Amino acid sequence: MNILDALRTRFEPVLAEWTDDPSSVIEMLKASQDAKFGDYQANFAMPLAAKLDGVKPRDLAVLIADKVDLSDFCEPLEVAGPGFINIKLKQDWLEGLTQQLVPDERLGVPVTETPQKVIVDFSAPNVAKPMHVGHLRSSVIGDANYRVLQFLGHDVVGDNHIGDWGTQFGMIIFGFKNFLDEDAFQQSSVTELARLYRLVNQLSDYHANKIAVPTRQTEIEQLEDKLKTLEETIDQSDKKARKQLKKLKSDIGERKSELASMQEKLAELEQNEDLNSKAAAFPEIARLARDETAKLHAGDAENLELWKQFLPECLDAIQVVYDRLNIHFDLTLGESYYQPMLADVVADLKQKGLAQESQGAICVFAEGLKAPSIVQKQDGAFTYATTDLATIKYRVEELKADRVLYVVDSRQSEHFQLLFATVKQWGFTDLELQHVSFGTILGKNKRPYKTRSGDTVGLESLLDESIQRAHTIVADNDEAKPDGPELSEAERLQIAEAVGLGGIKYADLKHNRDSDYVFDWDKMLAYRGDTATYMQYAYARVCGIFRKGNIDRNALRTEQSVLQLTEESERALALQINRYSEILESVAIEARPNYLTNYLFELSNLFSTFYNNCQVLKAEEEHIRTSRLLLCDLTARVITHGLSLLGIRTCERM
Numbered sequence: 001m002n003i004l005d006a007l008r009t010r011f012e013p014v015l016a017e018w019t020d021d022p023s024s025v026i027e028m029l030k031a032s033q034d035a036k037f038g039d040y041q042a043n044f045a046m047p048l049a050a051k052l053d054g055v056k057p058r059d060l061a062v063l064i065a066d067k068v069d070l071s072d073f074c075e076p077l078e079v080a081g082p083g084f085i086n087i088k089l090k091q092d093w094l095e096g097l098t099q100q101l102v103p104d105e106r107l108g109v110p111v112t113e114t115p116q117k118v119i120v121d122f123s124a125p126n127v128a129k130p131m132h133v134g135h136l137r138s139s140v141i142g143d144a145n146y147r148v149l150q151f152l153g154h155d156v157v158g159d160n161h162i163g164d165w166g167t168q169f170g171m172i173i174f175g176f177k178n179f180l181d182e183d184a185f186q187q188s189s190v191t192e193l194a195r196l197y198r199l200v201n202q203l204s205d206y207h208a209n210k211i212a213v214p215t216r217q218t219e220i221e222q223l224e225d226k227l228k229t230l231e232e233t234i235d236q237s238d239k240k241a242r243k244q245l246k247k248l249k250s251d252i253g254e255r256k257s258e259l260a261s262m263q264e265k266l267a268e269l270e271q272n273e274d275l276n277s278k279a280a281a282f283p284e285i286a287r288l289a290r291d292e293t294a295k296l297h298a299g300d301a302e303n304l305e306l307w308k309q310f311l312p313e314c315l316d317a318i319q320v321v322y323d324r325l326n327i328h329f330d331l332t333l334g335e336s337y338y339q340p341m342l343a344d345v346v347a348d349l350k351q352k353g354l355a356q357e358s359q360g361a362i363c364v365f366a367e368g369l370k371a372p373s374i375v376q377k378q379d380g381a382f383t384y385a386t387t388d389l390a391t392i393k394y395r396v397e398e399l400k401a402d403r404v405l406y407v408v409d410s411r412q413s414e415h416f417q418l419l420f421a422t423v424k425q426w427g428f429t430d431l432e433l434q435h436v437s438f439g440t441i442l443g444k445n446k447r448p449y450k451t452r453s454g455d456t457v458g459l460e461s462l463l464d465e466s467i468q469r470a471h472t473i474v475a476d477n478d479e480a481k482p483d484g485p486e487l488s489e490a491e492r493l494q495i496a497e498a499v500g501l502g503g504i505k506y507a508d509l510k511h512n513r514d515s516d517y518v519f520d521w522d523k524m525l526a527y528r529g530d531t532a533t534y535m536q537y538a539y540a541r542v543c544g545i546f547r548k549g550n551i552d553r554n555a556l557r558t559e560q561s562v563l564q565l566t567e568e569s570e571r572a573l574a575l576q577i578n579r580y581s582e583i584l585e586s587v588a589i590e591a592r593p594n595y596l597t598n599y600l601f602e603l604s605n606l607f608s609t610f611y612n613n614c615q616v617l618k619a620e621e622e623h624i625r626t627s628r629l630l631l632c633d634l635t636a637r638v639i640t641h642g643l644s645l646l647g648i649r650t651c652e653r654m
């Protein structure tokens, strides 16, 4: 049961006496931060009183507390401080509620009464290039949201809206026509296509850098001049000037290191005879590759044939990564799927008077937004926005969507603002659209995470490294056990896989998704702290208790054993277990899996406190022992279930 919901439902009609819109303040009823303020706390008396003339918040809190009837499951309400209402659940009620969880496979989480058809648009790499660290967040956050919504009973469709029609195809087509290694292609076409993509990319970068280097040098010289003048004239007591000086120095340092890495790359390529001659042969390679894309889009038979040949290979390559991450899609309808619909979309927008010509392009000017959305460029080409509009129409008309989540980098937020505004005007007013945006993964230098040589980090090699590191940690931990190691090599490998992949996913999910985060191996895989490892370990610890006591967990659940919450730490643990439902509901509404990671971390901590304070196997009396074993069992079930909704596995031994 969702306790928070139950409380709010009781308060809402009471609040209606003092406000026309109780729903606007009802969220101020929350779980309390500190047990001394009760289990839940309501703070709405303050904002409500502020709107009423001459009413003191505390008096209003007393009036509300008197009026609302919670006597069936709460202790009498307490009003504290300037007007907080503290709510404490009745002990026997909480015991009964916890008891009901024992046989409940859903762990107290009801199936929604208002199921929606939800499309989760996630991962969506531009295929034809290998997946890299930049694809991690959308894949992992999208997958977690998918799983939570599905568990709550929504009809969820995971759609991988891959970029399969973009410039990267021009690059491999160009590479295929000019640099193909036939034998390699026969052996493994995916590997050869990836090589061709990297080669063409490298050669285009080479020429771009060659042009950029002198400009960079001039820029640095100018900054150095500025620095010199500043150093000569600076008044050391001027704090602002000192700050400016420091910033200038760091800017120069940064640019110099960028320049150095550009020069290094240029030199590296020039030293390679083969690459050097290729670079010399195609100074215009970037444009030539773009021309191949344009030909593809214009329907050129040869390029279309090549595209059709390459696409399945590209899909196979990304599937390898999804299989490793245990991520599943119901649909993979990429950008190319919508190409035949784009002309009609533009025609319809024009006909409805929403799109107009502006400087040769066709634009939509959405109400309240400054920038227009371009749906057809001067040269007749359709855009990313046109494709997204066609996609929405398809999702509503064919898939019957009620809600669409776009799990996409925050750098695209303007695109989605324009898109959503356009869609409303276009007439899809009932559709709920949500940009589930996220920040960037940074390196320790607080810049986007790269390899030491400055290249993007491949996703597969990242997963490999994580599993390898996890293996060392698991093996060390096993060796250090007081009674000697317990695990076979096969078990260690299995655990390392769960810890390594879980660690990466968890580190990504635990942050507020809007912010950037720093990728840190040591923190991510640590046994202590807010990590998957810590929770996986808590789970294994509970399994250990059952092993040691030779206890059949299924029997324990069915034997009508009675649950009691005598100790404070038992009560706190039970309350947390019962909050699972309200947490999942909040994840589903805001598409924020970090609510679930926070919850699980707190649950593991409360379990630790309980386990340190209370004897379980050696409990003084049989009925206490049984009751505590039930609490252990429930904790482990919520941890493993919660982690599974995050796409993370647990192991019975670690």
Ligand code: ARG
Binding pocket: 121, 124, 125, 126, 161, 162, 163, 388, 391, 406, 408
């Ligand atoms: N392929 C796009 C990119 O890599 C992301 C697509 C996201 N989904 C969408 N419907 N726009 O930037």
